Amino acid sequence: MTEGAFFMGRGLSVGYQGRAIVEGMDFYAERGDLLVLMGPNGAGKSTVLKAVAGHLPLLGGELLLDGADMGALPMAERARKVSALFPGRLRTEHLNCREMVEMGRYPYTGYFGILGEADHEAVAEAMALTDVEELAGRDFMQLSDGQRQRVLLARALSQAPELLVLDEPTAFLDIRYQLEFLALLRKLCRERRMTAVLSVHEAELAWRAADRLLCIKDGKAAAFGTPEEVVRDGLLQRLFDIQPQRLEMAGQPALMEYAQALGKRK
Amino acid sequence: MERNFIKEHGSSRPVWPKCLLLLFFMVLLLFVNLYAGSVPVPLKEVLRILCSDAEGSMAADIVLKIRFPRALSALFLGGALALSGYLLQTFFHNPIAGPFVLGISSGAKLCVAIVMIASARFLFPLHSLTLIIAAFCGALIAMGFVLLLSARVNRMSLLIVAGIMIGYICSAVTDFAVTFAEDAQIVNLHNWTRGSFSGMNWENVRTIVLSTVSCLAGILLLAKPISAYQMGEEYAQSLGVNVRRLRVLLILLSSLLAAVVSAFAGPVSFVGIAVPHLVKRLLKTARPLVLIPACFLGGGIFCLGCDVLARCLFAPTELSISTVTAVFGAPVVLVVMLRRQKERL
Numbered sequence: 210m211t212e213g214a215f216f217m218g219r220g221l222s223v224g225y226q227g228r229a230i231v232e233g234m235d236f237y238a239e240r241g242d243l244l245v246l247m248g249p250n251g252a253g254k255s256t257v258l259k260a261v262a263g264h265l266p267l268l269g270g271e272l273l274l275d276g277a278d279m280g281a282l283p284m285a286e287r288a289r290k291v292s293a294l295f296p297g298r299l300r301t302e303h304l305n306c307r308e309m310v311e312m313g314r315y316p317y318t319g320y321f322g323i324l325g326e327a328d329h330e331a332v333a334e335a336m337a338l339t340d341v342e343e344l345a346g347r348d349f350m351q352l353s354d355g356q357r358q359r360v361l362l363a364r365a366l367s368q369a370p371e372l373l374v375l376d377e378p379t380a381f382l383d384i385r386y387q388l389e390f391l392a393l394l395r396k397l398c399r400e401r402r403m404t405a406v407l408s409v410h411e412a413e414l415a416w417r418a419a420d421r422l423l424c425i426k427d428g429k430a431a432a433f434g435t436p437e438e439v440v441r442d443g444l445l446q447r448l449f450d451i452q453p454q455r456l457e458m459a460g461q462p463a464l465m466e467y468a469q470a471l472g473k474r475k
Numbered sequence: 476m477e478r479n480f481i482k483e484h485g486s487s488r489p490v491w492p493k494c495l496l497l498l499f500f501m502v503l504l505l506f507v508n509l510y511a512g513s514v515p516v517p518l519k520e521v522l523r524i525l526c527s528d529a530e531g532s533m534a535a536d537i538v539l540k541i542r543f544p545r546a547l548s549a550l551f552l553g554g555a556l557a558l559s560g561y562l563l564q565t566f567f568h569n570p571i572a573g574p575f576v577l578g579i580s581s582g583a584k585l586c587v588a589i590v591m592i593a594s595a596r597f598l599f600p601l602h603s604l605t606l607i608i609a610a611f612c613g614a615l616i617a618m619g620f621v622l623l624l625s626a627r628v629n630r631m632s633l634l635i636v637a638g639i640m641i642g643y644i645c646s647a648v649t650d651f652a653v654t655f656a657e658d659a660q661i662v663n664l665h666n667w668t669r670g671s672f673s674g675m676n677w678e679n680v681r682t683i684v685l686s687t688v689s690c691l692a693g694i695l696l697l698a699k700p701i702s703a704y705q706m707g708e709e710y711a712q713s714l715g716v717n718v719r720r721l722r723v724l725l726i727l728l729s730s731l732l733a734a735v736v737s738a739f740a741g742p743v744s745f746v747g748i749a750v751p752h753l754v755k756r757l758l759k760t761a762r763p764l765v766l767i768p769a770c771f772l773g774g775g776i777f778c779l780g781c782d783v784l785a786r787c788l789f790a791p792t793e794l795s796i797s798t799v800t801a802v803f804g805a806p807v808v809l810v811v812m813l814r815r816q817k818e819r820l
Contacts, residue, residue, distance in 0.1 A: 259709075262709075262713055263712065263713060264709050264712060264713065284715040284716075284717065285715045287715065288713065288714050288715030291713070292713065293709075293710070293713040295709060295710070297707065299706065299707065300568070301705070301706075301761060302755060302761055303755055303758075303759045303760055303761050304761040308761065308762070312702070312703065312706060312714070315699070315702075315703055315714040315715070315716075316714060316715050318699070320696075320699065321698060321699055321764060322698065322699035322702060322764070323764075368714075
């Protein structure tokens with residue numbers, strides 16, 4: 210099962226300036242899966258994601274995408290396969306949402322970056338999927354956090370990636386939008402056979418959203434498996450002090466319903 | 476078909492009418508620069524001189540040998556300054572960066588002054604290319620200091636303060652060098668250290684046009700990676716941009732542009748900061764493919780306008796060009812800073 214998974218990390222060590230923050234991680238995800246990283250603040254989730262997105266060189270181990278070493282992919286080819294959505298306040302000037310989404314087509318356009326028919330279609334599709342069409346002409350800086358995050362997701366989608374890397378995509382959102390965002394992401398991954406690697410700070414939310422969970426604590430992968438496995442083995446409860454009843458109560462796949470229920474309650 | 480598509484989806488707002496407007500203003504101001512001056516030449520006469528290639532008369536000499544080269548150098552050097560400012564603002568992700576405030580112009584000025592004084596003392600002829608190379612070296616040295624400091628300070632305002640200090644140090648050394656230069660050179664040098672488009676000949680104009688237009692072309696070729704770089708360096712990298720190479724190119728091109736201006740006109744303040752903001756505000760777009768030529772055009776227009784004021788406002792006394800550009804440019808910078816402040820609250 211592990212051999213030949215779509216996306217795999219083997220013995221992965223990541224860190225800054227040669228000093229490892231997280232060492233010896235093994236994990237994998239299939240096409241369409243959500244691989245969720247969880248762990249306390251400062252555990253190194255962002256560092257792992259930066260390494261996966263190619264912003265940081267690996268300190269050890271390897272990352273495989275569809276059987277190929279990700280580090281050996283040429284930049285342009287990698288850009289067509291992997292797109293990233295990292296936090297950090299973007300300052301833009303006179304940039305409307307459509308233009309923001311169009312940036313995702315960068316790896317596909319010609320020398321001057323002028324969009325062709327196919328690019329416009331990909332942009333329109335990405336905007337439809339994330340439901341941001343009515344924001345097309347709005348200035349990016351004037352959006353709410355939730356809208357902004359959806360536009361950035363559309364940008365990442367228009368890049369037509371096979372692997373999507375998201376660092377705390379729900380950080381600025383209130384709980385209802387967090388759930389909506391994760392439900393949307395899961396739907397998109399299923400439909401487009403796209404794998405997402407993301408970190409979610411809140412343990413319960415992470416557990417609900419994930420197909421596979423990678424728990425990082427004290428510089429190593431403390432647990433890896435499906436949410437059921439991780440809970441069954443009692444790992445999650447021990448690592449993050451979550452009451453097990455809360456997890457069992459809702460049933461894991463009920464993310465969308467949970468979101469809708471919350472929506473109604475508001 | 477495609478145009479309809481774009482219209483429906485609210486993408487590319489039309490910028491061409493506004494660009495044509497800029498072009499129109501450029502031509503208009505070019506004529507104003509040929510027409511206006513302390514010696515009156517009627518407009519009809521100006522047109523006749525331009526069309527019929529008439530030479531010999533005093534009016535023709537004034538228009539063709541003094542005003543025309545001066546206007547063209549104001550146009551192209553202004554464009555170079557604005558473009559240099561645009562690149563620096565992009566590079567530092569800092570809206571109030573520019574070649575003058577970061578001390579790059581002053582660094583270039585220092586090296587040019589040293590070369591000028593040396594040429595006067597040791598009597599070697601000064602080619603305009605020598606001046607450009609000297610200015611480029613000076614600009615790169617000042618830029619090196621700015622980069623060193625920018626690695627240590629993460630606040631934008633501190634970077635600007637550091638740049639201004641570098642500028643002051645360079646100016647002080649320049650003044651020091653000028654003080655000990657030969658008497659005859661001082662007047663010439665002093666005029667130039669204040670910044671002026673005066674005294675350009677066609678030889679200068681040719682060098683200016685060649686160097687600035689080739690920089691403009693080089694920058695246009697970088698329009699696509701620049702658009703990604705604006706979204707942040709990490710994001711640009713994940714789109715497949717060679718960020719390190721792009722950063723080096725941005726530094727070299729912006730320094731070269733600032734150097735060309737310093738070599739020929741001395742320091743000209745505030746064009747580099749103010750014009751990119753004015754152009755962005757006019758065109759309401761962030762697309763580098765539009766903004767790069769528009770900034771060049773805008774800088775040219777700005778300097779043509781300021782130069783005609785510098786020449787004519789108190790004619791026959793001529794103001795230094797920076798006096799006029801500061802009057803119009805500094806308020807723009809203040810408005811930009813205040814607006815940023817308000818946004819942050």
